[in-house]
Amino acid sequence: MSVEPSSSSIVRIALGSLLVGLAVLALKGFAAYATGSIALFSDALESVVNVVTAIVALVAVRLSARPADAALPYGYYKAEYFSAVVIGIFIAVAALVIFWRAYEGFLAPAPIEADPVGLGVSVAASVLNAIWALTLQRIGRREKSPALIADGKPLMTDVMSTIGVLIGVLLVIATGYTQLDAVLAALVGLTILWSGWQLIRQSVIGLMDVAVEPKTLNAIRELISANAEGAIEAHDIRTRQAGPMMFIEFHLVVPGAMTVEDAHTICDRIEARLREAVENAQITIHVEPENKAKHSGIVVL
Ligand code: ZN
Ligand code: ZN
Secondary structure, three states: OOOOOOOOOHHHHHHHHHHHHHHHHHHHHHHHHHHHHHHHHHHHHHHHHHHHHHHHHHHHHHHHOOOOOOOOOOOOOOOOHHHHHHHHHHHHHHHHHHHHHHHHHHOOOOOOOOEEEEEEEHHHHHHHHHHHHHHHHHHHHOHHHHOHHHHHHHHHHHHHHHHHHHHHHHHHHHHHOOHHHHHHHHHHHHHHHHHHHHHHHHHHHHHOOOOHHHHHHHHHHHHHHHOEEEEEEEEEEEEEEEEEEEEEEEEEEEEEOOOHHHHHHHHHHHHHHHHHHOEEEEEEEEEEHHHHOOOOOOEEO
């Protein structure tokens, strides 16, 4: 079983990502300014996206952790989907700016300044990014957190694209074929768009109340069946996920003459088993008498 890092260490790591992102952004911005390269400008915009992502993620982590209150009785878990939508919109704007500048640069190519300091600073930005990505993966492995290891991946992608852009810029300087700079910038724009699409797709799935995995649903059905002794049937099982929370609801058919107290005891037993098996489960059970049974759900064993 993987153990997620505590929320305070998540906040510390998110702050670290933000600081590294700001430093990398400053270095890349300088490199783009010093060389006048559109490709390096796009690479710097990619860092703007990373910084915005880090800020929004930080806010979302704190917001999601808030307990449910009178205004939001189901909790704040969906905050993380909204943060993904905000980031997605930001990515789309960044990509549009990049495509526009690439288009202009392709039609009216301007020479690149072969500024050694600018190029060196860009290399330094990549090294810093790579070190942080590796640090995240190391902490992730130590804390057995797949989430942290995954956090390092986009940074490594960023490092790769910066290396690609640098090789391209050196080619442009060597060959004088300035339009290649605009083509490289457009490629960076496409990479950013692709990552934005992935993000939006995931959050839309979450906002649409997607059901739990079939494997988990089967486990839930078996647990209900195995722990509902005294009941007759369970039907209309519905599940949905919201961030880390998992909502489970179903109807439980009991003999019409059973007391409320006995029916409630069965519900409590099922709820306790489900909570043990499914992390962050929120369970609602609707009890109904025999003559309302559909006889099309799980027959209780
Ligand atoms: Zn029913
Ligand atoms: Zn109760």
